[in-house]
Structure formats: structure tokens, C-alpha cells
Amino acid sequence: MLQTWTSAQVRAAEEPLLALGVPLMERAAFALHVRTAAVLRERRRAVAGARVVVLAGPGNNGGDALYAGALLARRGVEVHAVVTAERVHEGGLSALLQARGRALRVDGSVDDAAALAAGADLVLDGLLGIGSDGSGLRGAAGALVQAILDLGRPYVVAVDVPSGLGVDDGRRDGIALDADLTVTFGGLKPGLLLPPGTHAAGRVELVDLGLDLAGVPAVVRLEPGDVADLWPVPASDAHKYTRGVLGVVAGSRAYQGAAVLTTSAAVQAGIGMVRYLGDVGDVVVAAHPEVVVGHGRVQAWVFGPGVSPDDAGQRRRIEYAFEHVRERGEAAVVDAGALELLPAHVGPHAVLTPHAGELARVLTQRGETVDRAAVEAEPLRWARRTHELTGATVLLKGPVTVVAGAQGAAYAQADAPAWLSTAGAGDVLAGLLGALLAGRVDAIHEDPSLAAALAATAALVHGRAAHRANPGGPISARAVADALPATIAELLGR
Numbered sequence: 432m433l434q435t436w437t438s439a440q441v442r443a444a445e446e447p448l449l450a451l452g453v454p455l456m457e458r459a460a461f462a463l464h465v466r467t468a469a470v471l472r473e474r475r476r477a478v479a480g481a482r483v484v485v486l487a488g489p490g491n492n493g494g495d496a497l498y499a500g501a502l503l504a505r506r507g508v509e510v511h512a513v514v515t516a517e518r519v520h521e522g523g524l525s526a527l528l529q530a531r532g533r534a535l536r537v538d539g540s541v542d543d544a545a546a547l548a549a550g551a552d553l554v555l556d557g558l559l560g561i562g563s564d565g566s567g568l569r570g571a572a573g574a575l576v577q578a579i580l581d582l583g584r585p586y587v588v589a590v591d592v593p594s595g596l597g598v599d600d601g602r603r604d605g606i607a608l609d610a611d612l613t614v615t616f617g618g619l620k621p622g623l624l625l626p627p628g629t630h631a632a633g634r635v636e637l638v639d640l641g642l643d644l645a646g647v648p649a650v651v652r653l654e655p656g657d658v659a660d661l662w663p664v665p666a667s668d669a670h671k672y673t674r675g676v677l678g679v680v681a682g683s684r685a686y687q688g689a690a691v692l693t694t695s696a697a698v699q700a701g702i703g704m705v706r707y708l709g710d711v712g713d714v715v716v717a718a719h720p721e722v723v724v725g726h727g728r729v730q731a732w733v734f735g736p737g738v739s740p741d742d743a744g745q746r747r748r749i750e751y752a753f754e755h756v757r758e759r760g761e762a763a764v765v766d767a768g769a770l771e772l773l774p775a776h777v778g779p780h781a782v783l784t785p786h787a788g789e790l791a792r793v794l795t796q797r798g799e800t801v802d803r804a805a806v807e808a809e810p811l812r813w814a815r816r817t818h819e820l821t822g823a824t825v826l827l828k829g830p831v832t833v834v835a836g837a838q839g840a841a842y843a844q845a846d847a848p849a850w851l852s853t854a855g856a857g858d859v860l861a862g863l864l865g866a867l868l869a870g871r872v873d874a875i876h877e878d879p880s881l882a883a884a885l886a887a888t889a890a891l892v893h894g895r896a897a898h899r900a901n902p903g904g905p906i907s908a909r910a911v912a913d914a915l916p917a918t919i920a921e922l923l924g925r
């Protein structure tokens with residue numbers, strides 16, 4: 432798994448090493464120059480003779496960039512530093528000048544500096560690092576970046592983080608400089624994985640500085656190798672009831688497909704039994720004869736795919752089953768039409784699966800003033816707020832799926848091809864997650880943060896199945912469900 436650490440956590444881990452005189456900046460700058468040289472070699476075959484512009488802000492981030500620039504200059508790179516503030520890392524600047532790099536201070540017009548940067552083979556962005564206040568670039572740095580973007584963005588290597596992004600939350604307010612490569616130091620930062628910031632980071636490479644980053648990471652991304660530890664694999668003495676039974680309240684005469692896709696995903700994700708409740712049992716059984724129609728004991732539920740709130744029958748079933756979620760602790764996936772039937776308070780064993788527009792509605796119903804765009808601008812913040820307000824675990828769907836759960840659990844999963852944004856894909860995710868919860872409901876009650884880990888696992892498996900369904904090309908939701916058995920087998924075989 433990838434773990435991320437806030438600016439404060441990184442600073443706290445740096446402190447004891449700096450007190451001992453460990454040369455962290457030298458380490459960072461050396462690694463940055465090695466990565467930058469590798470990019471230059473890749474892009475123009477030779478390092479010597481390349482033109483690199485270092486954008487140096489007021490802090491240690493500028494220091495890293497200037498020292499790396501000095502090392503590159505010693506290898507025959509033509510290095511210009513553009514200094515944007517009164518304050519600059521003096522050691523870094525004199526190292527660069529000694530290595531015969533040149534420096535230009537922006538006073539007033541940024542035009543010359545912007546032209547220099549836009550025409551460079553590569554720009555090292557050392558404007559702001561973990562000292563950023565997250566509000567976007569202001570002053571000369573902001574004007575310079577805007578002028579560079581107006582001329583056409585060159586190849587950018589971000590030093591530690593792309594300047595102007597919210598390092599801890601991935602916010603993107605105001606001006607920021609997108610990178611092709613981010614070389615980050617000591618530990619990954621949440622803003623490199625969380626949308627929208629993650630889209631500005633390009634490829635991310637981590638440089639180990641030897642920091643002791645123990646404790647709880649801020650945001651986690653599960654990787655394929657993590658699935659085997661979380662997936663409910665049946666023991667040799669398992670039977671269908673010990674493996675878990677999932678109740679599915681989905682679909683209607685108008686939206687029959689949703690019932691089929693949800694149950695199909697649950698069956699193909701591997702579960703003891705699926706019970707279907709709703710008006711289209713005949714269609715469901717025709718597609719999957721394994722599904723049992725009607726009431727009975729379950730460990731988990733999926734509520735809502737293809738359910739319109741004015742469907743009195745489905746509404747009654749969902750409201751009734753919510754009682755069991757609260758009283759008996761059955762787990763639940765609350766999707767689509769069921770989101771507006773959510774009781775005032777449930778526990779983390781209920782997982783909401785809204786997209787940004789649906790989450791905005793859930794929040795608005797609870798008195799928050801927020802719309803879809805606001806959720807997209809700060810997805811983790813609003814997923815967390817929803818967890819606080821409802822007690823539920825929240826899986827917020829999108830190009831990057833963000834999960835917030837009990838005990839501060841937070842995940843950001845980017846596993847799927849954009850082809851997955853197709854009608855019915857959400858129904859498949861709901862069925863898949865329902866199967867996963869049904870198989871591990873006892874463990875969730877022992878550790879409520881597990882619901883968030885399982886939600887992230889479902890997002891990962893969903894994304895991998897989409898890739899597998901038709902690598903590099905269009906996919907249907909049904910193809911994603913059909914790809915689940917082989918995808919899961921592959922992930923468990925690692």
C-alpha cells in the first residue's frame with residue numbers, strides 16, 4: 432500500500448534528524464538531480480548542453496531546487512535560476528552561482544523569466560513545498576507561473592510537490608503549476624494522491640530520506656498486493672451460510688438492468704448466497720439462476736441501484752431492512768435511490784456509495800451548503816463530513832475514488848480506466864462491495880475502520896476488472912461483472 436503523511440508529520444519526523452545534523456537537504460537535492468538528469472537523458476539523450484530553469488521560491492523547497500541545479504550545472508547543464516521572492520535560500524543560490532549557473536530575480540515584469548522557463552528543456556519547480564498555505568501561488572510566483580502557462584507549459588519536475596497545491600488535502604485553489612514528474616522527499620503527501628491535486632502531480636517518485644514516519648498515515652492507497660489480506664477466502668470447512676448471504680433491494684420495472692448487474696456482481700465476486708427483493712425477480716433469476724428470490728436471514732445488504740424513491744414497495748423494503756442494519760448490525764451498501772432513505776444515524780458498517788452530485792444532496796439534506804463542484808474540489812473533506820454526520824463509511828465515486836471511515840480511515844484509489852464511467856458501473860460496484868461486506872461482517876464489528884478498507888478494496892477490484900474486461904478499450908458494466916472471478920483469482924494468487 433502507499434501511505435501518505437501530512438506536512439506536520441513530515442516536519443516532526445525531520446526534526447530529530449536535523450538536530451543530529453543529518454544533511455537532509457543535500458540528500459534531497461542529490462536525488463532530485465539524479466532523477467532530473469535521467470529525464471534529460473530520456474528526452475534528449477544527453478544531459479550536458481540541456482537548458483534547465485530552476486524556479487526558486489523563498490523557502491527550503493527553493494533550496495532543494497537550487498542545490499540540484501548546481502549539481503546539474505556541474506554536469507554541463509545550462510542552468511538559470513529564477514528567484515521570485517525577497518528571501519531565497521542563500522546557500523543554494525551561491526552553490527548554483529559557484530557552479531556557473533546564472534540567476535535572475537523577478538522584479539516587476541515576469542515576461543523575461545517566463546520566456547526563459549517556457550523555452551527550457553526542463554523546469555525544476557521549487558517555488559513552494561510543504562510550507563505552502565494551500566491557497567495557490569500569490570505575488571510574483573503566481574504571476575510568473577501564469578505567464579509561463581500562457582506561453583505553453585514546458586516539461587516540469589515538481590520539487591517535493593507541485594507548487595500551489597494543498598499539500599495535505601489536494602485542494603487546487605488559484606494558480607498552481609502542473610508537473611510531469613514529482614520527486615517527493617521523505618514520504619508521500621496526501622495531496623499527491625487526493626483529487627484534484629493528484630492530477631497535477633504527473634508521475635510521482637519517492638526519495639527515501641531515512642525519516643521515521645511511524646503512526647497513522649493520513650491517506651492510504653491500496654495496491655493489488657494488499658487484496659489477499661482483506662478478501663474473504665472460504666476456509667476448507669466453509670458452507671454457504673458461513674461465507675455470507677447478501678440481500679439485494681435493487682431494480683424496478685423501469686430499471687430492471689440495475690437488479691441484474693448488482694446481483695451478477697455479487698454472485699461473481701464469490702458469496703454464499705444472494706437473496707433478491709423487488710419486482711423483477713424473474714429477470715434476475717433468468718440472468719443468474721443462483722439467486723434466491725425472497726426474504727431470509729442475511730449478513731449484509733445492498734440498497735438502491737435502480738430504485739426510484741417513489742417506488743413504494745422498494746422504499747418499504749429498504750426502510751424495514753435499515754432497522755436490521757441498526758438493530759442486528761447487518762452491513763449495508765447504500766447506493767443511488769436509497770441514499771435519500773438513509774436514517775439520521777447509522778454506523779460505519781453501512782457504506783454509502785454516492786458520486787459527487789449524490790453526496791452533495793446527502794449533505795444538503797443535513798444542512799450543509801455544498802454542491803457537486805464543491806465536493807469535487809475537496810472530496811475527502813466532504814466524505815469525512817458525511818461520515819461525521821451519519822456515522823456511515825463513505826465511498827465517494829469518481830475518477831479517483833475517495834473513502835472516509837471510522838477512526839480517521841481515508842483512502843484514495845485510482846485503479847480504473849476512464850472507460851469505466853459508463854451506465855451500470857456503479858451497480859456492479861455496489862454488488863461487489865456487498866459481497867465483500869457479507870463475508871467479513873464480524874470482523875467489521877471488531878474493527879469498524881475495516882469497512883473503509885473493504886470499500887477501498889472493492890474500488891480496486893472494480894477498477895482492475897474494468898481493465899481486464901477489455902484492456903485499453905470500451906467496456907460495458909456487464910463485462911466488468913463478468914471479469915470479476917478471474918480478476919479476483921489473479922489478485923489472490925499474488
Ligand SMILES: NC(=O)C1=CN([C@@H]2O[C@H](COP(=O)(O)OP(=O)(O)OC[C@H]3O[C@@H](n4cnc5c(N)ncnc54)[C@H](O)[C@@H]3O)[C@@H](O)[C@H]2O)[C@@H](O)CC1
Nearest residue numbers: 455456459490491492559560561562563564567568569591
Ligand atoms: N527541513 C529540511 O531540511 C528539509 C526540507 N526539505 C524541503 O523544504 C521544503 C519545505 O521548506 P519550507 O518550510 O521552507 O517551506 P517552502 O519552501 O514551501 O516555503 C514556504 C514559504 O513560502 C511562502 N508561501 C507560503 N504560501 C504561499 C503562497 N500561497 N504563495 C506564495 N508564497 C507562499 C511563505 O513565505 C512560506 O514561509 C520541503 O517541501 C522540501 O522541499 C527537504 O530539503 C528535505 C529536508
Ligand SMILES: Nc1ncnc2c1ncn2[C@@H]1O[C@H](COP(=O)(O)OP(=O)(O)O)[C@@H](O)[C@H]1O
Nearest residue numbers: 828829830847848849851852854855856857858
Ligand atoms: N474518469 C473516470 N475514470 C475511472 N473511473 C471512473 C471515472 N469516472 C467514473 N468512474 C467510476 O465509474 C463508476 C461509475 O459509477 P456511477 O456514477 O454510479 O454510474 P451508474 O450510476 O451509471 O452505475 C464508479 O465506480 C466511478 O468511480
Ligand SMILES: [K+]
Nearest residue numbers: 556559590592
Ligand atoms: K514545489
